[in-house]
Amino acid sequence: MANRFIVEADGGSRGNPGPAGYGAVVLDPATGEALAEAAEYIGTATNNVAEYKGLIAGLRAAKALDPEATVAVRMDSKLVVEQMSGRWKIKHPDMKPLAAEASAVLPPSQVTYEWIPREKNKHADRLANEAMDAGKAGKQWSAAGSSAAVSSRGSAESLASLDEEAEPVAAPVGWAAPADLGQPATFVLLRHGETALTPQKRFSGSGGDDPELSAAGRRQADSTAAALAARGTVQAVVSSPLRRCRQTAETVAARLGLDVHIDDGLRETDFGAWDGLTFAEVRERHPDDLDAWLASTKAAPTGGGESFAAVARRVALSRDKLITRYAGRTVLLVTHVTPIKTLVRLALGAPPESLFRMELSAASLSAVAYYGDGNASVRLLNDTSHLR
Template sequence: MKVCIEADGGSRGNPGIAGCGTVVYAADRREILREISYVVGTATNNVAEYQGLINGLRAAAELGADEVLVYMDSKLVVEQMSGRWKIKHPDMKKLAIEARDIASQFSRVSYEWVPRVKNSAADELANKAMDALAKGAKPGPLDTTPKKPAPEAVDSNNPARWNGASTEPTRLILLRHGQTPMSAARQYSGRSNPELSELGFWQAEAAAASLAERGGIDLVLASPLRRAQQTAETVAKRLGVEVETEERLIEMDFGEWDGLTFDEARALHPELHEKWVQNPTLTTPGGESLQKLHRRVKKLRESLQAEHPGKNILVVTHLTVIKSLLRQGLDGGPQLFRRIFLDLASISIVEFYDADNSSVRLVNDTSHLRR
């Protein structure tokens, strides 16, 4: 069996409060086999990273793995364990020897450096351990087993019990597209049509895995723009459904500001840009206003509610479109456009019942990007 290990460690101070996190998963299906949040104690960042690696190798051995691929964002540990860099620090020498002894049990072990963004699940577990140590926890593993909710808590989560709805809702699962080169550069990206970046495709895959676990999706709708189509196709392939293109899900038209950064647009039209940020009725030069977009999206939502009552619809679209749907779910004013933050590849959920009843169930969930 081949497994992958994602490991990380950290310390608040050098040395200081230290903890590490480790995720072990099956290489062929990304099924998580073990999660370890480990309180190290008072130590350096590098010592904590080595402990995270050791915990992963031990877990892989316990699981019966014969081949291991280790991902870490510590260039130091990756290079030292690969034999390319010397180990000078005595504490790390001891830990490296221990790691190599465990690794000798496997037929093959390889080490690969990854950027921090791709090691976020282990980083989160490490921070959980450091938080626990700060609150008085003793060195050793923390219990990361999820607690099951009480039976009565499940029923109380149904909004129909308190909003008076008499029908099943049309549930919109809102997925923002993954990263593009333009979003990475923080450029206005409306009707421009960039493809997903390498990270964007990875984000789409992570979202697809999470949505497949949730299940129950009846329909996948996507904006016609390439970045949304590529994200939707990635998810739909995992779900085994077809993508339907919906023109009204297209992003707001930023007109002459498309492709510019916030600062560049402000420098080009300083007075208009300042007013536009505050006033949703104003139109960008050659573009459209938030008010116009909101009206478009509201008509779409009403038609979806009429045509697909009680269905779960995955909507793969853009920042302002999702904000509009959340605004409708909250029955809020235009100020909500400026007060909701949404990450790339984030998931939000809003339900629309009979009459004017609605319920926002989730906003900006990115837990699938930290696995």
């Protein structure tokens, strides 16, 4: 049976015509998961050309995942939606070849079109603005200099196709009028409880032995569950797939009467050959690699590990997906040191090296609120009062 995908696409021009770019994302309609992304700076062009370019890139990304898939395209461009649906004639000479190119990507019988308001097309809009920002800085969003479908599921091959210069977008400074001060999506960020490796300060990532909670970790999970139940604000629970997080999440969710949903993007960094080692042991065995890792978030641990820059892109994809899914609600994310620090860093607009300047204790609570206008507010960091 063929897959079903949602493609959301957008394009923009700062000047119309002016510096232009597009963005597109392929979504799983059942889960809302971002399966692929595409974005590109296309130089000087009009808004309509950029919109069509985004559509073409989104359809190609969907086709790369499954050429037999049925695709529901959602865009905030009334022009593109109506023209591609056949309800409006295409008169402009610049639009005709682009519409023909879009029609040729997949058989028309596999594609439907729907107009959506701009505020419901934020993921694609963000990608388009990332591409334009990169172009303004003389860089490219994608490694190949053109649109690139990128799996958000985090395989090494997919992540390697991303431009190492591409930094996930942080929250904007201030508000673009009118400000959205409505009910935000609030992430309560819970680091999992202790494992046997935690007190020894050993690297414990997603590529190691997947340790379970220790007796101390189970007690921490119980204390956290009691504290969150007393507050009564958590409406959903999402966890990293790793066992220590799932055990922590299940303890809390049982107390709250909720189910646990798994998001693979919340897993910890893969520390490669360093997993299970102390910092001193890594310093002794891999001194040059460690120095490079401490000097740049683009450097990966020895043995095929994952750089913090790659983790940031993965976490940003999950962030955007979860903000959409839990708009206006409070959700508990049970995850690890690096994803939590990354979410806080991006919310603050802090530089990548700030990851090394934050402390996160086992079973600590942090919180970030995300508003409809794209702004974020860090409300709590490394609170352990519930454990005392």
